[in-house]
Every structure is written in structure tokens, then in C-alpha cells.
Amino acid sequence: AQKITQTQPGMFVQEKEAVTLDCTYDTSDPSYGLFWYKQPSSGEMIFLIYQGSYDQQNATEGRYSLNFQKARKSANLVISASQLGDSAMYFCAMRNSGGSNYKLTFGKGTLLTVNP
Amino acid sequence: GAGVSQSPRYKVAKRGQDVALRCDPISGHVSLFWYQQALGQGPEFLTYFQNEAQLDKSGLPSDRFFAERPEGSVSTLKIQRTQQEDSAVYLCASSLGYWTSGSTDTQYFGPGTRLTVL
Numbered sequence: 001a002q003k004i005t006q007t008q009p010g011m012f013v014q015e016k017e018a019v020t021l022d023c024t025y026d027t028s029d030p031s032y033g034l035f036w037y038k039q040p041s042s043g044e045m046i047f048l049i050y051q052g053s054y055d056q057q058n059a060t061e062g063r064y065s066l067n068f069q070k071a072r073k074s075a076n077l078v079i080s081a082s083q084l085g086d087s088a089m090y091f092c093a094m095r096n097s098g099g100s101n102y103k104l105t106f107g108k109g110t111l112l113t114v115n116p
Numbered sequence: 117g118a119g120v121s122q123s124p125r126y127k128v129a130k131r132g133q134d135v136a137l138r139c140d141p142i143s144g145h146v147s148l149f150w151y152q153q154a155l156g157q158g159p160e161f162l163t164y165f166q167n168e169a170q171l172d173k174s175g176l177p178s179d180r181f182f183a184e185r186p187e188g189s190v191s192t193l194k195i196q197r198t199q200q201e202d203s204a205v206y207l208c209a210s211s212l213g214y215w216t217s218g219s220t221d222t223q224y225f226g227p228g229t230r231l232t233v234l
Contacts, residue, residue, distance in 0.1 A: 045209070104223060105161075108158050
């Protein structure tokens with residue numbers, strides 16, 4: 001069974017600094033996808049970035065980048081130049097390419113607070 | 117274009133009442149998902165539709181939970197005889213539904229319905 005672990009319940013960062021949110025995963029499938037979502041207090045899950053298990057390069061989307069270390073089964077999210085609007089819950093999720101390849105399995109999330 | 121919408125945004129029910137939660141997916145999206153998010157937790161999968169077919173309902177917690185998508189677009193999640201443990205945020209997500217190699221087929225989420233059972 002797939003499992004996502006986010007060990008940081010909360011993180012604090014100063015505005016304009018970079019922050020890394022940790023995510024480790026466990027799966028026996030060789031093909032899978034990793035996602036990061038942001039959930040502000042309004043409740044909507046906002047897609048941020050995707051990394052495929054066979055992708056050769058780490059994914060980047062604007063200020064977001066994914067530090068993918070396949071051998072260590074980690075997929076940490078790096079947010080550069082933090083902004084006050086980045087304060088939210090962040091969830092790491094995984095989808096396998098096997099039988100139930102549509103389901104997302106989520107971690108428990110990390111609450112990021114950006115201080116002015 | 118319009119995103120996934122859900123209604124109502126908030127629902128308070130007395131224990132034992134039936135509730136119906138609505139999801140309008142992104143137009144043209146084949147796949148539709150329901151997730152349940154308990155307080156302080158990540159979302160957990162409930163059920164999955166491909167067009168009007170419910171292909172997986174393995175995550176539904178009990179037979180009091182029922183979901184439908186009769187015309188392959190709007191979906192309704194119904195909870196009968198609500199219990200306090202049903203209190204949670206119910207999230208709906210949709211995706212194009214094409215599971216080709218290299219495709220992210222990202223799931224896009226609605227704002228959720230926060231259900232409180234008293």
C-alpha cells in the first residue's frame with residue numbers, strides 16, 4: 001500500500017526567504033506520480049507541482065520546485081522568495097500507475113506560516 | 117474557465133438526518149472523485165466515477181454513503197442517517213481522465229462542503 005509521510009506539522013519562514021517542506025513516500029510500484037497541493041484557509045486544494053517517477057529532471061513551476069530524490073523516496077517542496085500569501089496547509093500526494101492509478105494518497109500536511 | 121464548484125459550502129445536520137452534497141466538475145472532465153477530509157488530516161479517497169460509471173467505491177465508510185453521477189457531469193454524495201463521525205469536509209475533484217504515459221492528469225479540487233453533524 002502507498003504511504004505519504006510529512007513529518008513537519010508546522011513550519012515558519014520569514015517573508016522573502018526560501019523554505020523546504022519535507023515529504024517521503026513508500027510504494028512498491030516502479031511507476032508513480034507525486035503531487036503537491038496548497039490548501040488555504042478557504043478550503044480549496046490548489047495544485048502546485050507534479051513529478052513523475054521517470055522524470056529525469058526535478059520539476060519546477062515558478063517559485064515552486066520539487067527536490068526529487070528517488071533512491072531516498074523523498075519529494076520535498078521548495079518555495080523560494082516566500083510571500084505572505086503562501087501561508088497555508090501544504091499536502092504531498094502520490095498516485096500510482098498500477099490498478100488503482102486514479103486515487104491520490106495524501107500525507108497529513110504541513111502548516112506553513114510566512115512572517116512579515 | 118470555471119473550476120469545480122460544490123454546494124452547499126456549509127451544512128449543519130442533526131444526527132439521523134439525510135444530507136446531499138453536490139459537485140459540478142470542470143466541463144469536459146471525464147473523471148470525478150470524492151474525498152473526505154477529517155479535521156487536521158489529509159483528504160482520503162471515497163469514490164471514483166468515469167463518466168456516469170462508478171468504478172470504485174471502496175473508500176465509502178459505510179452503506180449510509182451513496183454517490184451518483186447519472187449523466188456523467190454533476191455528482192451527488194448522499195449520506196443517510198448522519199452520525200457525528202461523519203463530520204468532515206467533503207472534497208470533490210475532477211480530471212480529464214486520460215491515463216496516458218507522461219500525463220499528469222491532475223485532479224482539480226472544489227472548495228469543499230464542511231459538514232457538521234450535531
